[in-house]
Amino acid sequence: MPKSKRLIELMMTVNRKRKFTISELAEEFGVSKRTMLRDLQELSELGVPLYSETGRHGGYQVLNERILPPITFTEDEAVAIFFASYALRHYSSLPFESEINNALKKFFSYLPNDVKDKIDKMKNRVDFVVPMRPLSTSHLAILLDAAIQQKVVRIEYDSIRGFSWRDIQPIGIYASHGFWYCPAYCLKKADFRLFRLDRLRSIDSNPNKHTENKNLININLSNWETITREDSGDMNVYIELTREGVRKSQLEPWVVSRLQINSDGSGYIKGDLPRKEIDYFADYFFGLGGEALVKKPKELQIKVKQKLRKMYQLYEMSRDGSF
Amino acid sequence: MPKSKRLIELMMTVNRKRKFTISELAEEFGVSKRTMLRDLQELSELGVPLYSETGRHGGYQVLNERILPPITFTEDEAVAIFFASYALRHYSSLPFESEINNALKKFFSYLPNDVKDKIDKMKNRVDFVVPMRPLSTSHLAILLDAAIQQKVVRIEYDSIRGFSWRDIQPIGIYASHGFWYCPAYCLKKADFRLFRLDRLRSIDSNPNKHTENKNLININLSNWETITREDSGDMNVYIELTREGVRKSQLEPWVVSRLQINSDGSGYIKGDLPRKEIDYFADYFFGLGGEALVKKPKELQIKVKQKLRKMYQLYEMSRDGSF
């Protein structure tokens, strides 16, 4: 094998193994140890962060920093990757914050000039707005780590009844609607709970108490809801929507699949929804105001009416003659 | 210069220039044409997408596909880039869709195994949920392109009064709250408008009519709101919130800076808000139901009450004795 190709393959091999000896690689590539030594030196000069130790159990190592072999990206792919990373800048507190900035800088600096220009032009023309409440990065990192390792952590959480400490075993973390959430097994309640992370005041990643870890290794973000939900059944709903109501409610994915639109733009939602979430739905349909009329089920209608009456009374109490 | 190093430099040179001839490069690198020819062939074999044409004004070209020279990423940077791209998978209709998938695949396949493992473990533990309504990718691409080139396009748009055609000159596109938006100069109204792209039925990227382009090159996503808003002034608001109201409204960034929280968890919003958006605010505070009480200004309170009355009547009409 000619040297130039060998070097490129060596790059990859070296990245694959983290640790290796000269003789090992020499045999693998069918060259002498002397040659391998020289090759590795060259790689080192080319920027691969190699480190070696002499002695009995010495050997070569690639440092934490790894390099990627030359990857061929099309222009569009490079632009796409750039924007993907760029889009996440709104998640100011995501666990990867600093890494992403570095990577982005490197990436950008290696791009040919005309691609840079293209990106510069696009930068002010596309955006991904993600309202995000600021949040301590370290909390996220600790919880994520705990989720991966399935460790128990102790958190100080602001529940409806004020702050309290709980031991939880996190399933994962996710960002949604501007908040970070952490579904977890709560050892206190012996059940699964969803925590909103801006309500978390402090966290102890190593509660000294010897708590037993539950085996939740197979529960992850994509299946925890189905696994942990004790099914309280569905309710059959029927909601009439005005034209405006249709337009507004189309934002919700669970609406879209149950939505029928009339020719004049108005429509109705008909189908089954989980009874357990009835309070959420009541809130939601109340929020649509006069644009939605809950016909079925009765219990949902009642909840909406209760909200309505409560608000009505609230505003009637502050009489000013206009009502 | 030894061959192996020459090849790497050649890679970069070739990426810098887009077009070149053999003799040109041969001279630059101080080798014969024959050698340069051989070198380029090797590069080609290594994956650089070269293309050549014979004849008078022929020469070499690098195709649209470009390659990046070997970039050294640390392990964490690679992971970060991966997740940035991964996070955007929810934007199923973003202009870069297919490119990002390709890039991600390439990127992933070149990562060393232990980093792959790390990513695999994290995949099910972190997520960025972005509810997104499906939308034609081509619309996005056309509008983005028009924004970059400052071209006029004709769209068929579903406004309150049904579908109509308009000629617009887009400023850019952005995703927010699950929708794609396009602020643009509307030639019909001779003013700036914000279009929600799921209400766009069709688009003509080349309206044959010779419309004059306005010079909006300096208006972009980050400044169009300030530049185009005819300021109708602010209104001073005062809204009382229950404890639950505080928690809910903290989601909105414009609330946070104007929010005061009492020791018992309840609180109030006090400050100035743009009068122009009064309908939006009325909607919003109505949506908070009994958790918010609008005290000031009167006009806002009146709007909320109107909604309330409208809804009250709506539900009273469907009498069932429970009200």
Place this chain on the structure above:
DNA sequence: TAAAACAGCGCCAATAGTTGTCACTGTTTT
């Protein structure tokens, strides 16, 4: 304490790869 297992250096002859030259073919544009 000695042996084993590892990195690392210098030298040199053999060899394998690289290079330039030259003489071709073939295309497109002017």
Place this chain on the structure above:
DNA sequence: AAAACAGTGACAACTATTGGCGCTGTTTTA
């Protein structure tokens, strides 16, 4: 028809690469 390109093949000259060999030096382990 000439000019300006790419592309091929052959070959001798050249140079970089290679493998051995002998050496130094470190750390671990028996």
